[in-house]
Amino acid sequence: MPPRRLSSRARGWRAAAAVTAAVLGWASPVSAQQEHPWPMAGRDAAHSGTAEGPAPPYRVAWSRPIGLGGPVAAPAVARDAVVVVAARGVVALEAATGEPRWEVDRTEGPAGTPAVAGELVMHASGAGSATAVVARRIEDGAESWRAFVDGDVHGALMVADGLVYAATAASEVVALEADTGEERWRAEVEGRLEAAPAVAEGLVLVAGEQRQTGVVTVFALDAATGGDTQWRFSTPGPALPASAPASNGRRAFVATSEGILRALDLDDGAQAWEAELRAAVSDRQIPAASEALVVADRLHLYGIEPGDGEERWTFLLADLRELEDGRRNTLSPSSPAVIGGAAVIGDTSGLLSAVDVATGRRIWRGDLSPGPLAAVAVGNDVVFATTLGEDGSVIALEHDPDGALLDEASPTEVFPFRAVLNFVIAAAAVGAVAFGLSRLLLRGAGLVSGGDGS
Numbered sequence: 001m002p003p004r005r006l007s008s009r010a011r012g013w014r015a016a017a018a019v020t021a022a023v024l025g026w027a028s029p030v031s032a033q034q035e036h037p038w039p040m041a042g043r044d045a046a047h048s049g050t051a052e053g054p055a056p057p058y059r060v061a062w063s064r065p066i067g068l069g070g071p072v073a074a075p076a077v078a079r080d081a082v083v084v085v086a087a088r089g090v091v092a093l094e095a096a097t098g099e100p101r102w103e104v105d106r107t108e109g110p111a112g113t114p115a116v117a118g119e120l121v122m123h124a125s126g127a128g129s130a131t132a133v134v135a136r137r138i139e140d141g142a143e144s145w146r147a148f149v150d151g152d153v154h155g156a157l158m159v160a161d162g163l164v165y166a167a168t169a170a171s172e173v174v175a176l177e178a179d180t181g182e183e184r185w186r187a188e189v190e191g192r193l194e195a196a197p198a199v200a201e202g203l204v205l206v207a208g209e210q211r212q213t214g215v216v217t218v219f220a221l222d223a224a225t226g227g228d229t230q231w232r233f234s235t236p237g238p239a240l241p242a243s244a245p246a247s248n249g250r251r252a253f254v255a256t257s258e259g260i261l262r263a264l265d266l267d268d269g270a271q272a273w274e275a276e277l278r279a280a281v282s283d284r285q286i287p288a289a290s291e292a293l294v295v296a297d298r299l300h301l302y303g304i305e306p307g308d309g310e311e312r313w314t315f316l317l318a319d320l321r322e323l324e325d326g327r328r329n330t331l332s333p334s335s336p337a338v339i340g341g342a343a344v345i346g347d348t349s350g351l352l353s354a355v356d357v358a359t360g361r362r363i364w365r366g367d368l369s370p371g372p373l374a375a376v377a378v379g380n381d382v383v384f385a386t387t388l389g390e391d392g393s394v395i396a397l398e399h400d401p402d403g404a405l406l407d408e409a410s411p412t413e414v415f416p417f418r419a420v421l422n423f424v425i426a427a428a429a430v431g432a433v434a435f436g437l438s439r440l441l442l443r444g445a446g447l448v449s450g451g452d453g454s
Contacts, residue, residue: 037379038077039116041156042286042335045165045199047246049288053378055340056354056364057403061382061396062098066091068105070392073113073156073284074335076121077379078138083121084386084394085111090123092141095380098396102141106134112156112196112284113375115164117178120144122164124153133157133166133174135181145181149174155196155244155283160223167193167206175204175226185226189219194283199223200247201266203230207242207254209283214238216256218245220269231269233262243281246289248306253289255281261295261302263309273309277302282333286375292357294336294343301336301345301353303360313360315410317347335375339383346373352385352397362408368395 042049069087076083081101082093088108092101109127116122120135131152135144151170158165163184164176169192175184191208198205204221217234221227239256246253251272252264257280263272279299288294293306296317303312317332332347342354342363350369355362369387377384383397 036076036078036116038377038384040076040158041074041113041115041196041375042198042244042246042288043337043378045158045160046249046289047196047198047244047286048248048290049246049286049294049336050290050292050338051378053339053383054381054397054399056342056344057400057405058352058354058364058366058383058397059400059403060368061398063393063395064093064098064100065391065393068103069108070390071374071386071388071394072111073388074374074386075377075384075394076114076116077377077384078116078121080380081138082377082379082384082394083114083116083123083138085114085123086392087390090114090121090136090141092121092138093394095382095384095396098394104136104141104143107132110152110154110169112154115157115159117159117162117164120178122157122159122178124157124166127152131168133164133176133181135164135178147174147176147181147183154194156286158197158199160199163223165197165199165204165223167195167197169193171208173197173204173206173221173226175223187221187226187229189221189229190217191215195242195244196286198245198247198252200249200252203266205245205247205252205254207245207283209240209242211240214240216240216242216254218242218252218254218264218269220252220266233264233269233271235260241281241283243283243295244286246287248289248291248293251306253287253293253295253306255285255287255295255297257281259297261287261304261309263306275302275304275309275311278314284333284335286335288336288338288343290338292338294338294357296332296334296336296345298332301343301355303343303357313410315353315355315360315362316412317345317353334373337376337378337383339376339378344376344383346376346385348372350387352376360410361406362410363405364403365406365408366397369393 068089089105091103107126111124114123132148151168191210208217216239220230239258243255255261259277261275279297293304299318301315334346336343336345346352354364371387371389374386385395
């Protein structure tokens with residue numbers, strides 16, 4: 001394929017992506033974790049989502065079924081091990097070969113990507129008030145400590161400056177000492193916390209979802225003490241669910257399901273700009289907040305200028321055309337990772353795509369699995385993709401020197417999804433409020449039980 005000529009702006013984007021990859025997460029306050037290649041979701045606590053790694057095209061180096069109910073989230077990559085949380089356990093694989101290092105049971109319940117700090121890997125276990133964060137030795141899986149956090153942990157755990165942060169569905173952020181599990185602080189915010197937190201410039205950023213109104217509020221808490229909220233920003237109307245926040249060290253970025261990506265100044269939470277998205281987002285999605293800001297909703301991948309929110313390109317991942325076996329890649333709850341100048345992301349059909357961050361054109365795709373793919377992780381010149389579900393596997397991809405690159409423009413979008421989506425979100429929120437008010441009125445009239453079991 002002949003080389004493509006890039007515009008000066010595209011060349012600038014490619015250069016920025018290369019610099020960011022070389023610096024390996026310069027904006028993150030978690031330099032202690034950089035001894036591990038991809039120690040948590042989004043690679044670091046600020047969610048740069050960017051790392052050096054093999055450039056596409058790719059080929060499969062090894063594949064390993066996980067068992068124990070299958071993976072529930074993307075893996076974390078330690079120096080020489082890949083650790084993945086399954087429905088009923090936790091599994092560590094040798095990064096070079098995929099051979100099992102250890103596997104242990106865990107109490108079933110929600111969980112996201114584990115987090116690695118030093119010689120320990122932390123994961124969520126259990127559900128409801130019995131939910132705990134458990135730390136295990138990477139070497140052999142032996143339990144080092146266990147701390148109860150009293151609420152479901154749906155999102156990934158984050159590690160920064162010796163603390164492990166968990167955001168719970170009980171509307172609390174809990175900070176634990178990474179080496180001992182001792183609770184440093186616990187802070188309550190408004191709304192359920194479904195997405196992973198982010199940590200940047202001494203702040204813990206979380207997105208609270210208020211189910212009755214649909215409003216999403218981003219809170220900035222002091223990372224050291226969890227004391228008074230430093231600032232908060234609320235959407236003007238129904239917007240849930242929200243992505244996890246991410247930061248480039250100057251601003252926080254969060255996408256919400258009314259179709260908006262917002263940039264908030266870290267100093268005071270003031271909105272710097274907003275950019276239009278075309279579909280809803282998942283609370284499992286995390287923006288890649290590198291110099292080349294890359295964001296996904298459930299249908300698209302976007303290249304956004306972090307300084308002013310200008311859309312550089314959009315790629316429609318949800319191609320409604322059938323794949324060879326009749327499957328359709330219609331929704332993607334995954335997150336992008338910027339690797340070797342490309343944004344790499346999977347979808348629910350098992351298709352992994354690499355989109356050039358400078359041009360927005362797809363340069364590689366691989367049909368890895370019939371099941372949905374989680375976000376990828378990178379380490380030791382290998383990309384690790386994970387298939388979710390009972391039959392899920394971890395698949396290691398390496399650069400294929402004999403492979404060919406593609407040059408695919410985004411498929412044409414043929415349906416007004418955003419307008420329908422906004423109507424559904426608004427209707428659901430208004431309906432919830434109306435239902436609550438009607439219940440209160442009827443209860444006041446003595447027509448509805450007060451919920452005491454009678």
